Amino acid sequence: MERFEVTYRLFADDQADAEGRAANIALEDTVEIPRDVVPSGYIEDVVLGRVESVTPETETTWLGRISYHIDAVGRELPQLLNVVLGNASILKGVKAIAFTPNEDIKARFPGAQYGREGLRQLTGRKTGGYVCPVIKPQGSSAEQLAKLCYLTARAGADIVKEDHGLANQDAAPFRERVKLCADAVNRSNAERGDAGETTKSLYLPNIGGHGDQVRELALYAQEAGAHGVLLIPGLLGFDAINRLAQDPDFKLPIMAHPSHLGPYVLSPEFGYGHGMLFGDLMRLAGADISVFPNHGGRFGFSIGECEEIVSRCHSEDGLGRSILPSPGGGMSLDRLGDMKKLYGEDCVYLLGGSLLRFGDKIGDAIHQMRTALDS
Amino acid sequence: MERFEVTYRLFADDQADAEGRAANIALEDTVEIPRDVVPSGYIEDVVLGRVESVTPETETTWLGRISYHIDAVGRELPQLLNVVLGNASILKGVKAIAFTPNEDIKARFPGAQYGREGLRQLTGRKTGGYVCPVIKPQGSSAEQLAKLCYLTARAGADIVKEDHGLANQDAAPFRERVKLCADAVNRSNAERGDAGETTKSLYLPNIGGHGDQVRELALYAQEAGAHGVLLIPGLLGFDAINRLAQDPDFKLPIMAHPSHLGPYVLSPEFGYGHGMLFGDLMRLAGADISVFPNHGGRFGFSIGECEEIVSRCHSEDGLGRSILPSPGGGMSLDRLGDMKKLYGEDCVYLLGGSLLRFGDKIGDAIHQMRTALDS
Numbered sequence: 001m002e003r004f005e006v007t008y009r010l011f012a013d014d015q016a017d018a019e020g021r022a023a024n025i026a027l028e029d030t031v032e033i034p035r036d037v038v039p040s041g042y043i044e045d046v047v048l049g050r051v052e053s054v055t056p057e058t059e060t061t062w063l064g065r066i067s068y069h070i071d072a073v074g075r076e077l078p079q080l081l082n083v084v085l086g087n088a089s090i091l092k093g094v095k096a097i098a099f100t101p102n103e104d105i106k107a108r109f110p111g112a113q114y115g116r117e118g119l120r121q122l123t124g125r126k127t128g129g130y131v132c133p134v135i136k137p138q139g140s141s142a143e144q145l146a147k148l149c150y151l152t153a154r155a156g157a158d159i160v161k162e163d164h165g166l167a168n169q170d171a172a173p174f175r176e177r178v179k180l181c182a183d184a185v186n187r188s189n190a191e192r193g194d195a196g197e198t199t200k201s202l203y204l205p206n207i208g209g210h211g212d213q214v215r216e217l218a219l220y221a222q223e224a225g226a227h228g229v230l231l232i233p234g235l236l237g238f239d240a241i242n243r244l245a246q247d248p249d250f251k252l253p254i255m256a257h258p259s260h261l262g263p264y265v266l267s268p269e270f271g272y273g274h275g276m277l278f279g280d281l282m283r284l285a286g287a288d289i290s291v292f293p294n295h296g297g298r299f300g301f302s303i304g305e306c307e308e309i310v311s312r313c314h315s316e317d318g319l320g321r322s323i324l325p326s327p328g329g330g331m332s333l334d335r336l337g338d339m340k341k342l343y344g345e346d347c348v349y350l351l352g353g354s355l356l357r358f359g360d361k362i363g364d365a366i367h368q369m370r371t372a373l374d375s
Numbered sequence: 376m377e378r379f380e381v382t383y384r385l386f387a388d389d390q391a392d393a394e395g396r397a398a399n400i401a402l403e404d405t406v407e408i409p410r411d412v413v414p415s416g417y418i419e420d421v422v423l424g425r426v427e428s429v430t431p432e433t434e435t436t437w438l439g440r441i442s443y444h445i446d447a448v449g450r451e452l453p454q455l456l457n458v459v460l461g462n463a464s465i466l467k468g469v470k471a472i473a474f475t476p477n478e479d480i481k482a483r484f485p486g487a488q489y490g491r492e493g494l495r496q497l498t499g500r501k502t503g504g505y506v507c508p509v510i511k512p513q514g515s516s517a518e519q520l521a522k523l524c525y526l527t528a529r530a531g532a533d534i535v536k537e538d539h540g541l542a543n544q545d546a547a548p549f550r551e552r553v554k555l556c557a558d559a560v561n562r563s564n565a566e567r568g569d570a571g572e573t574t575k576s577l578y579l580p581n582i583g584g585h586g587d588q589v590r591e592l593a594l595y596a597q598e599a600g601a602h603g604v605l606l607i608p609g610l611l612g613f614d615a616i617n618r619l620a621q622d623p624d625f626k627l628p629i630m631a632h633p634s635h636l637g638p639y640v641l642s643p644e645f646g647y648g649h650g651m652l653f654g655d656l657m658r659l660a661g662a663d664i665s666v667f668p669n670h671g672g673r674f675g676f677s678i679g680e681c682e683e684i685v686s687r688c689h690s691e692d693g694l695g696r697s698i699l700p701s702p703g704g705g706m707s708l709d710r711l712g713d714m715k716k717l718y719g720e721d722c723v724y725l726l727g728g729s730l731l732r733f734g735d736k737i738g739d740a741i742h743q744m745r746t747a748l749d750s
Contacts, residue, residue, distance in 0.1 A: 031540070037728060043514035047512070047513060071514070071545060072544065074583070076542060076583070078583075078610040082542070082635065083540075086607075087637075090704075091674065091675075092675055138447065139418035140418070165405065168449045208454060209453075210453070211611070211614040212586075212589065212618055232453065236453060237615075238610075239610070243586065258462075261464065262464035266642065266646075267642050270641050352407065356409075357412055
C-alpha cells in the first residue's frame with residue numbers, strides 16, 4: 001500500500017453526512033484548511049488525507065476509511081498521532097477504531113523489541129500465564145518495597161511490576177529504590193537458579209521523573225539490574241515508549257500503563273476504540289506488554305472491550321511483533337480462574353493491593369496465583 | 376494550606392454513594408490499595424488523599440473536594456497529574472473541574488514566565504486584542520511558509536503562529552523552516568521599526584520532533600531568532616511545557632495547542648472540566664497562551680465552556696501569572712466582532728485557513744483583523 005489507513009466510526013444522519021464528516025477529518029488532521037484553498041499538486045495529491053470508503057455500519061454509524069501518506073508524518077510518532085487523531089480528537093461523533101500500517105510505517109515504527117515470544121525467552125516460562133504482583137504502596141521506603149520484590153520474586157513471580165504511582169518521591173527516590181529492588185530480585189533469581197528452577201523474575205520499575213529524563217532513567221535502571229521498565233504514555237507521551245523501544249542502547253522490554261488515558265476510550269462517540277488504543281497504538285509505540293483495566297473490577301470495561309484489546313495485542317497481522325495484554329485493576333485470587341478462561345496463556349496477570357493482605361506471607365499469594373493459572 | 380486540592384464532579388445516586396466515590400478516588404490516585412490495608416502512620420496520614428467535603432450540586436451530581444500532600448507528588452509534573460486524575464481518568468462519573476494549589480505546589484510549579492502582562496511588553500501592543508495568523512498548510516516549502524510569515528508580520532500581526540501540523544516533514548524540516556521564518560519575521564520587524572511602529576511580531580514555531588528533543592529544538596528556535604514556541608501537551612505531555620518554562624536557558628513565551636486533548640473535555644461525565652484543562656492545567660504547566668476551539672466553529676464547545684476557559688486563564692487568584700486564552704478553529708473575519716465582545720482585549724485571536732483565500736494579499740486580511748478588533 002502506498003498509504004497507511006485509519007478506520008473511523010462516524011456518527012451521522014445519513015450517507016451524505018457521513019461522507020462529509022470523513023472529508024472533514026481528512027482535511028482536519030493534515031492540511032487543516034478549507035477544501036477550496038488546498039493547493040493543487042503535491043499537497044492535494046499526497047499530503048491531504050484521502051477518503052477511501054464510507055460504508056454504513058448501524059442505523060446511526062458509518063465506517064470511514066481514510067488513507068494518509070507518510071509525507072504528512074515524517075519520522076516522529078507525535079506527528080503520526082496528529083494525523084491519526086489530532087484535532088479530530090476534539091470532534092464528537094468521530095472515533096478512531098483501527099490502524100492499518102503500510103510499509104512506510106513499518107519501516108519507521110518497527111514495533112516491540114520482544115513481544116509475546118520474546119517474553120517467553122526472557123522469563124524462561126515456556127507455557128502458562130504470567131504471574132505479576134504489583135509492588136506498592138507509595139510512601140513505603142525503598143527497603144520495604146525491595147522486601148516485597150524479594151518475597152514475590154522468590155515465590156516464583158514472573159514479573160515484579162512497580163505501582164505506577166511510585167515516581168520519584170522523597171520516601172523512595174527512583175534511583176535508590178530501583179537499585180535496592182533490582183538487587184532483591186536478582187538475589188532471588190540467583191537462589192531460584194541454585195534451586196534448579198528454569199524460570200526467573202523480571203523486575204520492571206516505573207520510570208518516575210521528568211518526560212525528558214526517560215532515557216537517562218531507563219538506562220540507569222538497566223545498569224542497576226532491572227529487567228524492563230514501566231512507562232505511562234498518558235503522561236509522558238507515546239513517543240517516550242517509541243524512543244526507548246528504538247534506542248540501540250536500551251535492550252529491555254517495556255510495559256505500558258493506562259493511567260491518564262481513560263478519556264480516550266470511555267465514550268462510544270469519540271477518542272479511540274479500546275483495541276486501537278491498548279492494542280494498535282501500543283504496538284505502534286513499541287510496548288511489549290499493554291496494561292488495561294479488566295472487566296468487572298473498579299473500572300467499567302466490558303468483556304467485549306477486553307476481548308478486543310487482547311485480540312489486537314495478539315494478532316499476527318498487526319504492526320511488528322504480537323504483544324502481551326495485561327489486565328488488572330482490583331483483581332483478586334478468586335477471579336483468576338475466570339480470567340484465565342477469557343485471556344489464556346499469553347497474558348500477564350496483575351495482582352496488586354489485595355496481595356498486601358498476606359503481609360509477610362505474600363509469597364503464599366504468588367503460589368496461589370501460579371496454581372490458579374496452571375490448574 | 377498544608378495540602379493542595381482538586382474538586383471533582385461526582386455522578387452518584389445519593390450522598391452516601393457520592394462519599395464512597397470520593398473515598399475511592401482518594402485511594403485510587405495515591406496508594407491504589409484497598410482501604411483496609413493502608414498502613415497507619417505516614418502513608419495513611421500524609422500520602423493518602425483526604426476527602427475534605429462532598430456536597431450536593433444537582434439532583435445527580437455532587438462536588439467532592441479531595442486534598443493531597445506534596446509528598447505524594449514529588450517534584451515532577453507527570454506524577455502530579457497521576458495524583459490529580461491518573462487512574463481516576465478511567466472512571467466514568469468522575470470529572471476533575473478545579474485545581475487549588477497550595478504553597479508547596481506554587482514553589483515547585485511557579486507557572487508562566489510571561490503571561491498576560493508579559494505579552495504586552497514582548498509585543499509592544501499596549502491595548503487591544505492580539506492578531507494571530509496561523510501559517511500553513513503542511514506540504515508547503517520552508518520558503519513558501521517564510522513568505523507568509525513575512526507578509527502577515529509586515530502587515531502588523533502580533534503573533535505569527537505555525538500550524539500545529541508543521542512538524543519535521545521533508546517538505547519543510549524543522550530547522551530549515553524555523554531559520555527562514557524567523558529571519559522573515561525579524562526582517563519585517565526591522566522594517567516596522569524603521570517605519571516608526573512601536574509593536575512587533577512574535578514568531579512561534581511548532582516544536583515538531585521527538586518528545587525528548589523539545590529542549591534542543593526550542594533552544595535552536597531561540598537561537599535562530601524565534602520569539603516563542605508552540606507546544607502540543609496532548610502529544611508531548613504537559614511536562615514538556617513545564618520543563619521548558621522552568622529552563623533557565625529558555626527565555627521565550629510558550630503557546631499550548633489542544634491537539635489530541637479533545638477526549639479529556641468532551642464528556643460531562645469524565646475527564647477534565649474545560650476551565651481546568653485549558654486554564655488551570657495550562658497555567659500549572661507554565662504556558663503563556665492557551666489555544667482552544669472557539670464556540671460555533673468546527674468544534675462543539677459552548678459559549679459557557681469558552682467563558683470558563685477565559686475566566687480560568689485570566690483569574691488573578693490562580694496559579695502563577697494570569698495567561699492569555701486563544702480561541703481558534705474555523706474562525707473567519709466576520710466573526711471577530713462578536714468574538715471581541717465575548718473575549719475582550721486580553722486574548723489572542725487565531726485566524727488560519729480562511730486567510731489563505733487572500734493569496735498574496737494576505738496582509739489585507741491582517742489589516743482587517745486589526746480593524747475589527749480595534750473598532
